[in-house]
Amino acid sequence: MEKYYLAIDIGASSGRHILGSIKEGQMHLEEIYRFNNSMQKMNGRLCWDTRQIFQHILTGMKRCRELGKIPISVGIDTWGVDFVLVDGGGHILGEAVGYRDKRTNDMDVVVNKYISMDELYRRTGIPKQMYNTIYQLMAVKETNPKYLEEAEAMLMTPNYYNFLLTGIMKQEYTIATTSQLVQVETKDWDYDLIDRLGYPRRIFKTIEKPGAFVGNLTPKVQDMIGYDCRVVMAASHDTASAVMAVPSTKEDTLYISSGTWSLMGIELTEPNNSIESNRAGFSNEGGYDDRYRYLKNIMGLWMIQSVKKEIGDQYSYEEICSMAEKEDIVSLVDCNDSSFMSPDSMVEAVKAFCKGTNQQVPETLGEIAAVIYNSLAKCYGDTLREIEALTGKHYDTIHIIGGGSNADYLNMLTGKYTGCKVLAGPGEATAIGNLMAQMIHSHEITSLAEGRRLVKTSILSSGEFQD
Structure with missing residues (x-):
């Protein structure tokens, strides 16, 4: 009898339910449900609609019953850093505020009163990003103690939905590390740091490794969807799941997980929490099998997504890429500039940056897209050179995974600015990694290395993997 596993992959702009199975030595994927997702203004804050998201989770799970394909298990992954505070009755306290909200403005100044940035990086391996959980919690402490x-x-986003499905509160390692509150060597909460900051210890639940069993569905959820299954912790930070699906078993494989964010880096077995690494802005985020995702956060396709929504919604991403490819504008922006984090108008933010740096100001959709795509690719090139300087190694190949791997124009520019061979795919890397963790849990796959070999042969045979 065929075994099915359900990956619920929820990104900052959309979510999808993907059934996975192994047939004749190949991994097969079937998308059964998709929904839109975005932050919304609630009481003056940019927030996630947790009720609506959970309803989408249930709707997609019901679809499995309708198809007659009941999964053995389900795993959930999402973006990092965001969380909810839950009281003893399981109810959210306040709003589920998102990482693009400005509530963390100046919270680094407050945190610096308790710990320096250098010591914080040495302890956690995570550089300062104003959206990190550590600053979000300080905003709560300062305004809503x-x-x-x-x-x-305190439940990170995917762990909260696991709780709603099972009634059990657990934290997963890969998502917890994005909080900047996990000790980089011990891979556990840094309770000394937590005490210094004045956060209550009790809210930090025991950290579990990806692949751990959470629980079965509650009777209430079973009644709503029509079946029971196991809930297994995927590598619940979406990038951690995506990196699992890089179709290479070589050590030091260079990757870009391309989506709303671009995460560029390698895997390490030991962290690099040196001063030089901190200055360059590299994270030592948790990965599957006790690995570290040594990477840099780059603004990513959020910029194009915003421009598309603002002025180009009648065009597909493929059409926008085609428009950009025909332009010869040479202006570039710093993709990681704070002005692009959450502007009222991305178009105006791009124009203002070009004007302020005495460059040609893009006017058409094609010109704006060309500026963004070239700027992203240049940032990839700059980041590659930083990785090589920090590791003392040379990289000649980049694996681009995730939804952005379908952007042929960006892939071409990435090769141009990095000088590397670019291998694109799989596009659904995050869901595949999610499924791999579940399959390893159920012993259908024996290891991460076997899973990657399976992904490589499966993707190659389906024609999704491109050179």
Whole structure:
């Protein structure tokens, strides 16, 4: 009898339910449900609609019953850093505020009163990003301290949905590391740091490794969807799942997980929390099988997504790529500039940056897209040279995974600015990695290396993998 596994992959702009199975030595994927997702203004804050997202989770799970393909298990992955505070009754305290909200403005100044940036990086291996959980929690402490007083748990986004499915509160390692509150060597909460910052210890639940069993569905959820299954912790930070699906078993494989964010890096077995690494802005985020995702966050396709929504919604991404390819504008922007984090108008932000740096100001959709794509690719080239300087190694190949791997024009520019051979795919890397963790849990796959070999042969045979 065929075994099915369900990956629920929720990104900052959309979510999808993908059934996975292994047939005749090949991994097969079937997307059964997709939904849009975005932050919304609630009480003056940019927030996630957790009720709506959970309804989408249930709707997609019901679809499995309708298809007659009941999964053995389900795993959930999402973006990092965001969380909810939950009281003893399991209710959210306040809003599920998102990482693009400005509540963390100046919270680094407050955190610096308790710990220096250099010591914080040395302890956690994570550089300062104003959206990190450590700053979001400080914003709560400064403006709504009663929430911390009343909270029973701080649950990172995917762990909260696991709780809604099972009634069990657990934290998963890869997503927890994005908080900047996990000790980089011990891979556990840095309780000394937590005490210094004045956050209550009790809200930080025991950290579990990806692939751990959470629990079965609650009777209430079973009644709503029509079946029971196991909930297994995927590598629940979406990039951690995506990196699992890099179709290479070579050590030191260079990758770009390309989506709303571009995450560029390698895997390490030991962290690099040196001063030089901190200055360059590299993270030592948790990975599957006790590995570290040594990477840099780059703004990514958020910029194109915003421009498309603003002025180009009648065009597909493929059409926008085609427009950009025909332009010869040479202006570039710094993709990691804070002005592109959450502007009222991405178009105007790009124009303002070009004007402020005495470059040609893009006017058409094609010109704006060309500026963004070239700027991203240049950033990839700059980051490659930083990785090579920090590791003392040379890289001649980049694996581009995730939805952005379908952007042929960006892939071409990446090769141009990095001088590397570019291998694109799989596009659904995050869902594949999610499925791999579940399959390893159920012993259908024996290891990460076997899973990667399976991905490589499966993707190659389906024609999704391109050189």
